[in-house]
Amino acid sequence: LQSLALEAYIADGLNREAALLFNSGFAANQALCMALFPHISHSNEGARAGYIIADKLMHASFLEGAQCVSESARLRRFKHNDLAHLESVINSACDKRVDRIDTAYAANTGYRANQRDILAPSKTIAELAAKYDAWFMLDDAHGMGVLGDNGFGTVEALNLSQQQVPIVMGTFGKAVGTAGAFIAGSQTLIDYLVNFSKHYVYSTAMPPAQAVATLYSLTHIASDKGRREILNSNIAYFRESFHKRFGQTLQSHQERSQSISCTEKKR
Numbered sequence: 001l002q003s004l005a006l007e008a009y010i011a012d013g014l015n016r017e018a019a020l021l022f023n024s025g026f027a028a029n030q031a032l033c034m035a036l037f038p039h040i041s042h043s044n045e046g047a048r049a050g051y052i053i054a055d056k057l058m059h060a061s062f063l064e065g066a067q068c069v070s071e072s073a074r075l076r077r078f079k080h081n082d083l084a085h086l087e088s089v090i091n092s093a094c095d096k097r098v099d100r101i102d103t104a105y106a107a108n109t110g111y112r113a114n115q116r117d118i119l120a121p122s123k124t125i126a127e128l129a130a131k132y133d134a135w136f137m138l139d140d141a142h143g144m145g146v147l148g149d150n151g152f153g154t155v156e157a158l159n160l161s162q163q164q165v166p167i168v169m170g171t172f173g174k175a176v177g178t179a180g181a182f183i184a185g186s187q188t189l190i191d192y193l194v195n196f197s198k199h200y201v202y203s204t205a206m207p208p209a210q211a212v213a214t215l216y217s218l219t220h221i222a223s224d225k226g227r228r229e230i231l232n233s234n235i236a237y238f239r240e241s242f243h244k245r246f247g248q249t250l251q252s253h254q255e256r257s258q259s260i261s262c263t264e265k266k267r
Contacts, residue, residue, distance in 0.1 A: 033065030145175025
């Protein structure tokens, strides 16, 4: 009952039809890859492999999961938050005449003091996914508990619908302060994972006490905005101080690197 209450709270907060708990974000990411891209059997050898398009800085758990299903899906990666490169990769996949691009995947959201730095790409990636009839999955491990009016992350902060972001993965081991993870989306998606996700079917369920602690933490985060305001202030202070002390040095280093790169190209 405790796990069901937690799943219902997450689904309601993210405005999704359903959610499913996992023991870790690592398990959730791998479970999703392996469930959505099952092994192509000999009886279906004519089936075309899909594409998994992942941000260059995507977490190792997802990348390894994508590599494990290489017979069913080709993994392509785009430069971190580089929307032009992402679209070029999608176009390249379309040129190969696949039936569809099954998953366009954004990296871990990360968190920055200027929320627009990371939130804007998420909305634009959702638009690109819709343009090319792809599924956009968002790993919001770093957004949960930090972004949004109630701490439900990037989806809440940008008001991204289930249609825009069909799959949301989040973890509890960071801002929430417990452990475990979830996948949220349509009822059909969650029902499918319940039946075909090996990481869910053949693994021990989340302990009730852990579910209770996580639910309490999430409700506390929603009611106490002061902690998130302090976090924002601390991040802004760190970034400003770092830039004042090291910004000129970093810029000089980047300019030297670009100069060396141009020289090598001329050679």
